[in-house]
Amino acid sequence: MSVEKSFETMINPRFCETDALAHISNTVLPIWFEHARDPLCKAIHPSMTVDDWPMIVARISVDYIAQVFVQNPVKIITSVSKVGNKSFTLNQKAYQLDKLVCSGECVIVYFDYKNQKTIPIPDTPRKFLEERLI
Amino acid sequence: MSVEKSFETMINPRFCETDALAHISNTVLPIWFEHARDPLCKAIHPSMTVDDWPMIVARISVDYIAQVFVQNPVKIITSVSKVGNKSFTLNQKAYQLDKLVCSGECVIVYFDYKNQKTIPIPDTPRKFLEERLI
Amino acid sequence: MSVEKSFETMINPRFCETDALAHISNTVLPIWFEHARDPLCKAIHPSMTVDDWPMIVARISVDYIAQVFVQNPVKIITSVSKVGNKSFTLNQKAYQLDKLVCSGECVIVYFDYKNQKTIPIPDTPRKFLEERLI
Amino acid sequence: MSVEKSFETMINPRFCETDALAHISNTVLPIWFEHARDPLCKAIHPSMTVDDWPMIVARISVDYIAQVFVQNPVKIITSVSKVGNKSFTLNQKAYQLDKLVCSGECVIVYFDYKNQKTIPIPDTPRKFLEERLI
Numbered sequence: 001m002s003v004e005k006s007f008e009t010m011i012n013p014r015f016c017e018t019d020a021l022a023h024i025s026n027t028v029l030p031i032w033f034e035h036a037r038d039p040l041c042k043a044i045h046p047s048m049t050v051d052d053w054p055m056i057v058a059r060i061s062v063d064y065i066a067q068v069f070v071q072n073p074v075k076i077i078t079s080v081s082k083v084g085n086k087s088f089t090l091n092q093k094a095y096q097l098d099k100l101v102c103s104g105e106c107v108i109v110y111f112d113y114k115n116q117k118t119i120p121i122p123d124t125p126r127k128f129l130e131e132r133l134i
Numbered sequence: 135m136s137v138e139k140s141f142e143t144m145i146n147p148r149f150c151e152t153d154a155l156a157h158i159s160n161t162v163l164p165i166w167f168e169h170a171r172d173p174l175c176k177a178i179h180p181s182m183t184v185d186d187w188p189m190i191v192a193r194i195s196v197d198y199i200a201q202v203f204v205q206n207p208v209k210i211i212t213s214v215s216k217v218g219n220k221s222f223t224l225n226q227k228a229y230q231l232d233k234l235v236c237s238g239e240c241v242i243v244y245f246d247y248k249n250q251k252t253i254p255i256p257d258t259p260r261k262f263l264e265e266r267l268i
Numbered sequence: 269m270s271v272e273k274s275f276e277t278m279i280n281p282r283f284c285e286t287d288a289l290a291h292i293s294n295t296v297l298p299i300w301f302e303h304a305r306d307p308l309c310k311a312i313h314p315s316m317t318v319d320d321w322p323m324i325v326a327r328i329s330v331d332y333i334a335q336v337f338v339q340n341p342v343k344i345i346t347s348v349s350k351v352g353n354k355s356f357t358l359n360q361k362a363y364q365l366d367k368l369v370c371s372g373e374c375v376i377v378y379f380d381y382k383n384q385k386t387i388p389i390p391d392t393p394r395k396f397l398e399e400r401l402i
Numbered sequence: 403m404s405v406e407k408s409f410e411t412m413i414n415p416r417f418c419e420t421d422a423l424a425h426i427s428n429t430v431l432p433i434w435f436e437h438a439r440d441p442l443c444k445a446i447h448p449s450m451t452v453d454d455w456p457m458i459v460a461r462i463s464v465d466y467i468a469q470v471f472v473q474n475p476v477k478i479i480t481s482v483s484k485v486g487n488k489s490f491t492l493n494q495k496a497y498q499l500d501k502l503v504c505s506g507e508c509v510i511v512y513f514d515y516k517n518q519k520t521i522p523i524p525d526t527p528r529k530f531l532e533e534r535l536i
Contacts (some may be wrong), residue, residue, distance in 0.1 A: 014303045016161040018154035020204065020452045021515070022318060025150040026459040027433045034429055035282045048339060050290060050422045057428040061463035070154065071316060113423070148437045154318045155381070156452060160325040161302055165295045169416045182473060184288045184424060191294040195329035205450060247289070284429040286422035288472065293418040338422065 006079040009036035013070045024068040036076035044125035056111040062104040140213040143170035158202040170210035178259035190245040196238040274347040277304035281338045292336040304344035312393035324379040330372040408481040411438035415472045426470040438478035446527035458513040464506040
């Protein structure tokens, strides 16, 4: 039996996300990518409450491949590209009208906010992430 | 002896705050106005920490008088227009190149987040606000 | 034969739209409301291009009735509450878990960006709006 | 005679830029970094109008080194780390209370929006950028 390895999120661009160059501002893609990580985050930490939230973003990178425009929805595919001891890396690809317009990476570290230190990925999320490694 | 009745905040517009109509998006003004309320909020609740934050926004209105553009700074003047039992009202005016471009009102209610109910304005902030009524 | 009088938009709140008070920032509602006006704007000005865009926002007001949280989708209902000579007014209501959490009004003026002046609402959009008056 | 090699921008964090984890959202740093590139962009393309805007962002990366909080201003230092044929790379560092909290890179490509293609960096901005290479 196989698992669904990646997560898909649809975004309807908002007019206020354009800028004066008449395309979607480059600053918006990190926002969409964060939103598109929700289903995966919910899968590995179902409570989704901040009181016991165990992750923090350590690094993002975004490659802008083609301009994105407001008129058409954007599909974002999020998948797991690396699982380390305390962190994991996600790969994210954004498509508009079936064309790859943007790709990104995001490194997320397991983090204990109370004690302000990184922690190892617990077994259950680790297993979930490793099963979805691409 | 007189008190300074209003608070002034300078904003440098950001390129990502423009939209495809090449002006500042109307959605940005509420963000600037919130930011421009900081000095007054700090004056009446100096800790500025969320743990004991006692206010919540109940209503805003914004009148867009002229288009705002990214190239020049915007000055926002915030003043107290009404002090009630549990709430007070601020008037905010935004100027670009000495021209009034936007005005707004904001009703803020004293609020106990733990018990989720409105509370009377305590004496110290009430005195501060009443002294600045215009 | 009757027409559908109001427009419905679903919003999935984004984590970055929360603020340190752990609810959705009040500054986000104007952004959602703008987005929720898209279907109506598209109906009265189908091209949706900025080159001939004939409207500008003259005024918004937002009443915050209950806190909005990130965990559940928000439904926004947009309807026409007034049609004037050069402007029309929309009423917008936001619901989360079937509870009214926010309501707003928005005055939109027909506007000629090239000549920088207001213009009368043309007949076709006027008819569309008047048929949907509530 | 030496030139000032880097550009400094001060940011006052906004309350709406926090998220429910009570720190500045990771999605905000790309916005601040874009804003902090303005002085350099203005230096190499003084008109700052979109009609002849000759650049596009091709890639960003952001390393989150420490949490950023709303209470204190953030200083961003932008410098030139690479000048290629058609693109250049900026290095950006954000400091809060004199502590490095975030660093980023940004690759900007000279771009002809009318013909939708990359172009070589013209001589004047090239000279300006090369003089500031660190």
